Amino acid sequence: MIQQPETKIKQIRELKNFTQEYVAQQLGLSTRAYSKIETGETQLTINRLNEISAIFGVPPMEVLGFDDKQVFNNCKQDGYIGINHINMPEKLIQQYEETIQALKEQIAVLKLLMDK
Structure with a gap:
């Protein structure tokens, strides 16, 4: 079972420097409706995951497998703090x-x- 996909979506959105308002607009949702996806109040469907993944430019399986610890550890491996390409x-x-x-x-x- 995939653990907390809503948290992974929020983390990727923040790394991409996208606002909830921007993603909601791209999805044709209100900001509140999108916020409910990120908090887990609204269940994430496969179709919605595909739409969000397209906005992020990340394959759906990478969204579901996203590990923020791995991202930040990789950024620090060579002594770099990491550059966030916005x-x-x-x-x-x-x-x-x-x-x-x-x-x-x-x-x-x-x-x-x-x-x-």
Whole structure:
């Protein structure tokens, strides 16, 4: 029997740096409904596991077999603390890039004003 699949889902979601709101939106659920999956209040179905796995980009069997101790032990084996490669939604990345571009333009304008 697989122990606490809801806990494994929560741990992977946090490692991916996804919010409950983001995963719920991808699933077409309310945040509360998704939260109930992570707390075990709602029983996890195979179909729902497949959907969540697709969002995480992790095969369902890896979700069920996820061992956080193994992940963190592997990160420390070579003396590294570990790097968390964050998978952010494309829309959020685009917003960051637009903000950065706007700030660069403001810096350029301020430099011109200082030179005058």
